[in-house]
Amino acid sequence: MRAELRLLRLIIPYRGLLVVGLGTTLLASLLDGFTLVLLVPILKQLFGTAGALRSGSTQLEGLMDRVVDPLVAGLTPGQAAARLVVLLAAGLVLKNALSYASTQVSVRAQEGLVRDLRTRLFGHLLTLDFGFFQRTRGGQLISGIITEVDQTKTVITASLLSFFRSLVVVAVTLFILSQISLRLTLLTLAFVPFLVLGLQKLLRRLRAHARDRAHERGEITATATERLGAIRLIRSYGEELRETAHFKAQAERYRKRVIRTQRFSSLTGPVTEVFSGILVILIIWAATKPGLVGLGAPLTPEAVIVFLMAALRLTSPFKTIASFPAVMAVTLASAERIFGLLDQPAHEIEAPGDEPARFERDIVFDQVSFRYDDGDLVLRDISFTLAKGRVVALVGPSGAGKTTLADLLPRFHDPISGQILMDGVPLTRIGRRSLRSLMGVVSQDTVLLNDTVKANIAYGSPGATAEQIEAAAEAANAGPFIAVLPQGYNTVLGERGTRLSGGQRQRIAIARALLRDSPILILDEATSALDTESERLVQQAIERLMQERTVLVIAHRLATVRDADDIVVLYSGGIVQRGSHEELLRAGGLYRRLYDLQFRGEETALGVRV
Numbered sequence: 001m002r003a004e005l006r007l008l009r010l011i012i013p014y015r016g017l018l019v020v021g022l023g024t025t026l027l028a029s030l031l032d033g034f035t036l037v038l039l040v041p042i043l044k045q046l047f048g049t050a051g052a053l054r055s056g057s058t059q060l061e062g063l064m065d066r067v068v069d070p071l072v073a074g075l076t077p078g079q080a081a082a083r084l085v086v087l088l089a090a091g092l093v094l095k096n097a098l099s100y101a102s103t104q105v106s107v108r109a110q111e112g113l114v115r116d117l118r119t120r121l122f123g124h125l126l127t128l129d130f131g132f133f134q135r136t137r138g139g140q141l142i143s144g145i146i147t148e149v150d151q152t153k154t155v156i157t158a159s160l161l162s163f164f165r166s167l168v169v170v171a172v173t174l175f176i177l178s179q180i181s182l183r184l185t186l187l188t189l190a191f192v193p194f195l196v197l198g199l200q201k202l203l204r205r206l207r208a209h210a211r212d213r214a215h216e217r218g219e220i221t222a223t224a225t226e227r228l229g230a231i232r233l234i235r236s237y238g239e240e241l242r243e244t245a246h247f248k249a250q251a252e253r254y255r256k257r258v259i260r261t262q263r264f265s266s267l268t269g270p271v272t273e274v275f276s277g278i279l280v281i282l283i284i285w286a287a288t289k290p291g292l293v294g295l296g297a298p299l300t301p302e303a304v305i306v307f308l309m310a311a312l313r314l315t316s317p318f319k320t321i322a323s324f325p326a327v328m329a330v331t332l333a334s335a336e337r338i339f340g341l342l343d344q345p346a347h348e349i350e351a352p353g354d355e356p357a358r359f360e361r362d363i364v365f366d367q368v369s370f371r372y373d374d375g376d377l378v379l380r381d382i383s384f385t386l387a388k389g390r391v392v393a394l395v396g397p398s399g400a401g402k403t404t405l406a407d408l409l410p411r412f413h414d415p416i417s418g419q420i421l422m423d424g425v426p427l428t429r430i431g432r433r434s435l436r437s438l439m440g441v442v443s444q445d446t447v448l449l450n451d452t453v454k455a456n457i458a459y460g461s462p463g464a465t466a467e468q469i470e471a472a473a474e475a476a477n478a479g480p481f482i483a484v485l486p487q488g489y490n491t492v493l494g495e496r497g498t499r500l501s502g503g504q505r506q507r508i509a510i511a512r513a514l515l516r517d518s519p520i521l522i523l524d525e526a527t528s529a530l531d532t533e534s535e536r537l538v539q540q541a542i543e544r545l546m547q548e549r550t551v552l553v554i555a556h557r558l559a560t561v562r563d564a565d566d567i568v569v570l571y572s573g574g575i576v577q578r579g580s581h582e583e584l585l586r587a588g589g590l591y592r593r594l595y596d597l598q599f600r601g602e603e604t605a606l607g608v609r610v
Contacts, residue, residue, distance in 0.1 A: 003339055004328075004332065010116070010152075013112075014112055014113060018109055018161075021102050021106050021109065022161065025165045025168065028095050028098035028102060029165055029168035032172065032313075033173065035088055035092055036173070036306065036310055038087065038088050039309065071084075113152075117152060118145055121338060125141060126348070127346040128346065128348075130407075137219075138225055139220075139225040140218040140219070143218035144218065149338060151330070152331055152334055162320055163324045166320040173310045177307060184307075191282075206265055206329045215337075223246075223250055261330065265330065279314070348432055353429070354429065354430060354434070355431070355434075356431065357422065357430045357434040357435040357437065357438050358423055359550070362386060362387045363409070363421070364383075365405075366418055366420070367383055367418035368405075368417070368418035369382070369416055370404060371416055379401045380572075382405060388519075389550055390565040391553060391564045391565050392564060393555060394554045395555060395561060395568070396570035396594075399572075400570040400571050402570055406554055409439070440514075442521070442523050442542070442545070446505040446508070446509045448493050448496060448505055449493075450495045451492060452489065452492055453482055454489040454490060456497070456512065457473060457512050458515065459512055466489070472512075472514040472515040473489075477507050478504070478507040478508055478541075481504055503537060507537065507541055510538065519550060520552075523551065539560065557598065558581075558594060558595050558599070559598075562581045566580065567581060569584065577591050
């Protein structure tokens with residue numbers, strides 16, 4: 001569906017507000033015309049020609065004389081003019097009150113539309129496959145949610161109402177002009193197609209440049225987001241100047257895109273202004289030529305003045321009407337980017353026939369293979385069983401596929417061949433939400449939100465009480481350091497939990513998993529990159545967390561998996577060994593080599609045996 005039609009469909013929930021807005025706009029525009037034609041009798045009173053229809057009088061003058069005569073009957077010219085001026089002032093006040101009401105209705109509609117579209121886009125992004133986020137820069141997505149969505153409201157509400165108001169003003173004004181001189185009005189309209197045709201080339205170029213500008217705006221947002229998030233890295237390597245130069249170059253490219261877009265966008269106003277100026281000059285000349293306008297005599301002074309004022313009033317609405325396609329071109333470039341994101345296929349979909357998750361016996365990986373997009377296979381024919389209450393460890397060198405294999409269990413990805421079964425039911429037949437409710441995840445990259453300690457621990461368990469949260473924190477060895485934070489459990493941790501050390505962040509994540517109390521646990525390098533004391537505290541917390549649970553654990557440090565019931569050794573996406581710690585040591589092979597690399601040097605240095 002074209003972007004224009006998809007945008008128009010978005011206003012359906014706000015059709016009531018828009019009808020009110022269009023109604024008040026129509027009334028305001030009609031009152032605008034009324035205040036204009038009311039000048040005719042006022043000027044006639046001032047010129048002393050009231051009630052004296054002359055040969056040069058127009059249909060409009062005759063009509064206004066018949067309407068106004070009862071209002072000013074028996075009054076002196078000064079009194080009559082004063083009464084009409086009061087009527088004119090009342091009309092102006094009412095017109096502007098209606099215009100204000102129309103604007104407020106427009107704001108309510110457009111901001112509601114932006115909220116709906118922004119929420120819809122954010123919610124849709126949460127359903128996309130992880131691969132999409134690996135291919136797309138985060139700043140581009142932020143730009144879409146914030147900037148591009150804001151752009152769409154212009155065409156849907158503000159510009160739409162403005163466009164409608166301008167059409168009404170033009171229609172009312174042309175009616176007034178036609179009542180003064182039909183031939184002169186038709187002559188005026190004959191020049192309009194030249195304006196429309198002159199703008200077409202501008203609009204085609206404008207839309208292309210607007211699309212490029214929207215992309216460049218997303219890139220500069222992405223760069224700023226990424227680099228500010230890596231401020232520690234930048235400072236550590238002294239790259240401030242180079243990063244500033246890189247950002248400056250990107251900002252310069254964006255500047256050029258904006259200039260190119262504005263070059264064509266700004267031309268619509270001057271072109272319309274010149275057209276309107278030529279039109280006014282033509283009207284002034286033609287109004288003084290009785291033969292041209294089809295009258296036997298020149299127009300009366302008051303008719304000429306009103307005609308000129310009406311003609312001048314056409315300039316602004318003509319400019320709005322002419323610039324509306326330019327606004328459309330810029331806005332549609334943003335809309336196309338938004339709809340491009342919304343058209344990405346959703347991955348996290350709960351199918352009507354999905355079964356609820358039940359875990360009583362085991363989880364079986366049966367000849368599972370997987371690849372990312374069109375790349376090489378990351379996993380090849382993986383088969384093993386994770387029985388209930390048992391601990392299975394995945395070990396192997398970096399890049400062996402351990403984390404990818406663990407990600408298949410909560411269905412972050414689905415295998416391209418083979419299947420994973422829970423109690424004999426393929427995971428693809430189990431709803432993702434139901435499946436993940438059985439699982440807790442603690443990874444090496446602990447994710448904490450810019451929220452309180454309490455909120456971070458209770459994430460995923462919104463109904464938890466304060467006592468339950470504190471109990472989980474104590475079991476995770478997090479209670480002591482939380483107690484010394486400025487506001488305790490109400491301390492805001494900052495973005496990504498930067499106020500805490502790595503070990504503290506891990507213990508918060510373990511407390512979160514303890515509170516969730518899921519029967520299945522996935523531990524992905526949970527003790528990596530920690531100092532000895534932090535690792536000891538985290539390991540103690542993990543041991544409590546693993547009690548009476550089914551655990552799939554990934555670890556580079558083989559000391560953490562010695563007690564696993566089964567160890568699966570991966571290499572280049574395939575299983576090369578399986579067994580207990582002692583069995584694998586006796587068998588030699590990759591596990592023994594990894595073990596020797598990690599421990600033999602330490603044992604020799606310490607003069608001890610493990």
